[in-house]
Amino acid sequence: MIEIPKFTGTKAENYQLCVKQVEAMIAGEPNFIANIxxxxxxxxxxxxxxxxxxxxxxxxxxxQLVLGPFQGLPACIRIPLGRGVCGSAAAEQRTYLVQNVHDFPGHIACDAASNSEIVIPIVHNGKLLGVLDVDSPSLARFDTVDQQYLEQVVTILKASLQ
Structure with missing residues (x-):
């Protein structure tokens, strides 16, 4: 199996490079599934x-939210709006940054190894399209830097929609 190298800069540097790559990668491509x-x-x-x-x-x-493209272990296929971190972020259409998912009321444990999570809703022209979800095995893995750049990635994605 080929090991794909991770980015090696600071968190902000890695995100800045990632944002540039997202912009270049989806420029001119309107297909939502291909882009995500x-x-x-x-x-x-x-x-x-x-x-x-x-x-x-x-x-x-x-x-409900239905599983879309992802990287990781198999995941929950359907999540009702308002349930768990993803369903809550979608229902309220706001980012959820959860330091310890085990303290989150109604948390859905798709992967028992996950301990923290960030979920960014994707709302375009007032219509909910879905959410971007990132999980970590570490507690308190995500912070406002993650939130800022992941929200920027979602903004770039929405700009590609027609």
């Missing part, structure tokens, strides 16, 4: 101390 697939792979390479990164997509007919 590549973003998942790129974030998996850029971020350290994570065990899952990917997207859950909003399915209006069921009012």
């Amino acid at each position: 697939s590549n973003i998942s792979a790129l974030l998996n390479q850029a971020l350290t101390d994570i065990n899952w990164v990917g997207f859950y997509l909003y399915e209006e007919v069921s009012n």
Whole structure:
């Protein structure tokens, strides 16, 4: 198996490079699934101390999030809005930065190794499209630097939509 090298700069430097790569990678590509697939792979390479990164997509007919492209172990397929970190972030359409998922009411343990999580909703033209979800086996892995740059990645993704 080929080991894909991780980025080697500071957290901010890695994110700055990642943001530039996301911009270049999805420029002119309107296909949402292709873009979020590549973003998942790129974030998996850029971020350290994570065990899952990917997207859950909003399915209006069921009012649930459904598993989309990701990097990591198999995950929960469906998450009701308002349930767990992902469902809460989607329902409230705001970023959730959770230092200890075991203290989060209604946490859904898709991977028992996850201890902290950040979830950024993807809302375009007032419509919920889904969420970007990143998990870590470490407690308190995510901070406002992660939030700032991951929200920037989602903004770039939304700009690619037509």
